[in-house]
Amino acid sequence: MKGALLVAGTTSDAGKSVIAAGLCRLLARRGAKVAPFKAQNMSNNSVVTLDGGEIGRAQALQAAACGLEPSVRFNPVLLKPGSDRRSQLVVRGKAIGTIGAADYLAWREKLRGVVADELASLRSEFDVVICEGAGSPAEINLRETDIANMGLARAADIPVIVVGDIDRGGVLAHLFGTVAVLDPEDQALIAGFLINKFRGDPALLEPGLAQLEKLTGRPTLGVVPYSDELWIDAEDSLSTVSDAPVGRPAPPLGSEWLNVAAIRLPRISNSTDVEALACEPGVAVRWVTEPSRVADADVVVVPGTKSTVSDLAWLRRTGLAEALVSRAARGRPIIGICGGYQMLGRTIVDDVESRCGEVAGLGLLDLQVRFDPEKTLRRVSGTADGIAVRGYEIHHGQACAAGDEALLHYADGTPEGSVKGAVRGTHWHGLLACDDYRRALLPVLAAESGRGGFVVAPDTSVHRIRLRQLDLLADLIERHVDVSAVLYLIEHGAPYDLRTI
Structure with missing residues (x-):
């Protein structure tokens, strides 16, 4: 053929x-x-x-x-x-x-x-x-x-x-x-x-x-049925719907769920980062745009964005910025990824995307970011808490000063990311898809959010789950087309x- x-x-x-x-x-x-x-x-x-x-x-x-x-x-x-x-x-x-x-x-x-x-x-x-x-x-x-x-x-x-x-x-x-x-x-x-x-x-x-x-x-060559089991990656981050659940999580192994609120930024990018959390039994992930949902969640994820400064202003207009600051003050977990990480810092100097110059961040991390005209594009590997991790980077913003403990280290030992109390941030996409790291992180997040009854699964594989999704798609086409x-x-x-x- x-x-x-x-x-x-x-x-x-x-x-x-x-x-x-x-x-x-x-x-x-x-x-x-x-x-x-x-x-x-x-x-x-x-x-x-x-x-x-x-x-x-x-x-x-x-x-x-x-x-x-x-x-x-x-x-x-x-x-x-x-x-x-x-x-x-x-x-x-x-x-x-x-x-x-x-x-x-x-x-x-x-x-x-x-x-x-x-x-x-x-x-x-x-x-x-x-x-x-x-x-x-x-x-x-x-x-x-x-x-x-x-x-x-x-x-x-x-x-x-x-x-x-x-x-x-x-x-x-x-x-x-x-x-x-x-x-x-x-x-x-x-x-x-x-x-x-x-x-x-x-x-x-x-x-x-x-x-x-x-x-x-x-x-008409086929009628493909709707399947509750199919939740494969969205075609585009911008099609992600506010208040929609992510994935189809299995029931918790312990007595409690861990509820994750992922902020649906106007120019959200790489929304698939949070899907790795939704693969875990007992972890319920939902896209949110309201401050009340941020206040109530066990864990909040601020994902990547194509317009960091503009989306940071949106956080302030909607009251979400105030809700994030309040969470951090109460020791409640926040994870920032790429542009979301940059927003959590002290200052952002952007003469590339927004051309707004210096803008104040949320001040939750001791981080200063400066945008570089040259975009960083690379696959990366290293360690986090002694666990081998890998991911990829896509960003203009560069950490020019970071005073907090590093979240992880590149393979050459260079520090990356930040941890301050229950606030964590990294430029790496795909970190949460690293099974061993995610299994170590979730119990810590559960403890910080007071979910002592949450038990992490010992064998969740994001890669296997995604392959099963692809096989489910092929099976549906095989049977109905x-x-x-x-x-x-x-x-x-x-x-x-x-x-x-």
């Missing part, structure tokens, strides 16, 4: 990322040499690759589904929103600058070439490339500059399936309309539909699917006689 497929969606968060990951896992389990590809991603959820670049978290997850290490080849263009109008442009893993919509027009031809080269290289090396679209091809106002949806499909002659999320309502209209607004040449590559998150008896949907095929000339039809599309392309609406 040799070929490619583009998984598009009727909307953002329709399920493109998870369906693409499930297809990658299914093909890899069948022995195919498969790679993921997303030409352009807009996300603040990113990871550092082996080659020292930065790509979207979804493509790293899809790479894991394929049995591969993440590579900048899988996501050559990444846009990281810093405000409603401007984003940091990352090309082949490296930050190029900050751009707006008008600037992007000047970049489009160069980016089109980058995308074409990377996709051609992957197709020559792998049996199958599963591409994920961006947003929706129905955004015809963006068609001229499109390099991730029909622009990609047309340039590389790739068949397309369109995913619709039935939870949103109106999915049949969404699927029909997505095809109908496209020009005839683009419509010729839309080969079928897939419905995601269906609840109930599929027979109830059959009349609608039959009518959809009659109207479009295209079949016409896989033979999908494989035919991959190998032979879209049928030549598809109807134009």
